[in-house]
Amino acid sequence: MLKHTLVFAVLLCAAPLAAQERPSQATVDAYLKATFGKAPPEWQARIKPDDSLAICNATRNNPSSAQSDEILKREGARVVLPADGKFLGDWKKGYVVANNGRGGQFSDAPGTVSGGNCFACHQLDPKEVSYGTLGPSLAAYGKDRKYDPETIKDAYTKIYNSMAAVPCSNMPRFGVNKVLDEQQIKDVMAYLFDPESPVNK
Numbered sequence: 001m002l003k004h005t006l007v008f009a010v011l012l013c014a015a016p017l018a019a020q021e022r023p024s025q026a027t028v029d030a031y032l033k034a035t036f037g038k039a040p041p042e043w044q045a046r047i048k049p050d051d052s053l054a055i056c057n058a059t060r061n062n063p064s065s066a067q068s069d070e071i072l073k074r075e076g077a078r079v080v081l082p083a084d085g086k087f088l089g090d091w092k093k094g095y096v097v098a099n100n101g102r103g104g105q106f107s108d109a110p111g112t113v114s115g116g117n118c119f120a121c122h123q124l125d126p127k128e129v130s131y132g133t134l135g136p137s138l139a140a141y142g143k144d145r146k147y148d149p150e151t152i153k154d155a156y157t158k159i160y161n162s163m164a165a166v167p168c169s170n171m172p173r174f175g176v177n178k179v180l181d182e183q184q185i186k187d188v189m190a191y192l193f194d195p196e197s198p199v200n201k
Contacts, residue, residue: 056168068167075164094191125198142193143200
């Protein structure tokens with residue numbers, strides 16, 4: 001009997017903790033505002049979610065079908081494809097962008113060039129020994145997709161604005177948020193799709 005009473009007591013104590021695991025959005029917003037309260041104005045602007053991110057925050061990344069359609073439409077309209085129609089740059093430069101985790105941080109010197117930090121979430125070159133697993137492996141990405149032009153366009157869109165492809169995607173919106181410029185995205189694309197890139201060897 002004592003054993004069952006102890007188990008019941010533990011469950012009662014655990015219940016309030018489980019409820020506290022997910023703070024309200026208002027609490028999160030207040031915390032962010034307090035954390036960045038003395039940051040420069042440009043940082044203040046960065047912590048305010050846009051309309052799509054506001055939906056993702058409010059639904060805890062589980063938007064309704066109608067909300068998903070709204071996000072895809074809004075974010076798709078923000079994608080700017082290369083004016084010259086060319087999606088691939090220099091894969092060697094793309095490796096540098098993919099492997100660079102600097103830029104956009106308080107600790108970066110002014111003028112620091114931002115990178116994509118792709119290896120933090122993905123495997124790319126199969127010979128690389130250090131990579132993250134939050135995202136899928138991208139090894140042999142172009143080769144497995146037979147270097148299909150439509151797939152190349154879709155990949156550019158996803159790198160430029162991931163929410164134009166997947167509502168509430170965890171992947172950064174590199175182009176639309178001006179983390180990477182067009183040429184950097186083209187170079188990363190080449191790293192993924194150029195037959196000579198180590199990704200496809």
